[in-house]
Amino acid sequence: MANNYLSISDILVxxxxxxxxxxHDLPKLGFLDPSCTEEDLKAGTSVEIPLWLAESLSSRRPPLVAVDLPKVYKETYREIFNADACTVDLHKLAQYFFELGCYVAKYDIKGEVATTLVNTFRQRFKMILSASVSTDSINALQPLSSSERDRTASAMASEKALSTWLKRGDxxxxxxxxxxxxxxxKRAEMEML
Known part of the structure; x- marks a missing residue:
């Protein structure tokens, strides 16, 4: 997924x-680990850092960090998504599930994250469609991720414009x-033959 410098949602992702x-041991960076009492950050320490920083540190030669998959893309959640992705409240679990998944898929050696993203979207597509024509839009939008909400809002606007146009009748x-x-x-040509 390409970085979009001016996109607010991409910045949030x-x-x-x-x-x-x-x-590697990193001097004077112990403050990155809240449980660390030392001034230096030791090799092997696991820390959660923003994606933009993790990408830049892992792309260096030699890499300074090894990026792990967030818990929502690991095996346990993959099984849940494969069983029934429509029951998962993606807004609570991972607000930018699909966008973040596109970024971290390159750190998945087996390639299962990309497959899970596609399967999850396929399963949830009906839910997005029904939310776009629902009269109870607040409850319909509740379990949707940020990108799903954007697509649903676009579909709602299109549905409303279509129904307005159809009702006009003029x-x-x-x-x-x-x-x-x-x-x-064409008819004249056929008659000539």
Whole structure:
């Protein structure tokens, strides 16, 4: 997933904390680990840091951290999502589930995160559709993640515009002159043969 510098949602996603394990001793960075009493950060220490920082530290040569998957993308939650993703309240669990998943999928060696994201969206698509036409929009939007809410809001606006247009009734659909003339020409050509 490409970084979008001006996107507020992308900034919020990149600020999500991910678990990392430091691979080297780092002097004067003990404050990153709240349980650390020393001034230096020792190798092997696990700390949750923002995604933007984890990506920059892991892309260095040699890498300073090894990025682990957040708990919502690990095996336990993957089994829950595969069983029935519609029962999960993604807004409470991970507000930016799909966006963050796209970022951390590159740290998944087996490639199961990407598969889980696709399967989860497929299962939840009906729920998004029903929420877009629901009259009780507050309860329908409650379990949806941020991106799902954006898509539902767009679908609601489209549904409302369509129903308004259909109720207007003053602009009936008619055959365009070009199509009518084309049919006449085709008929004339067929009669000549």
């Amino acid at each position: 990149s600020n999500e904390k991910v678990p990392c394990r430091f691979l 602009s009936l659909l008619t055959t365009a002159n070009m199509v009518a003339n084309h049919r006449k020409r």
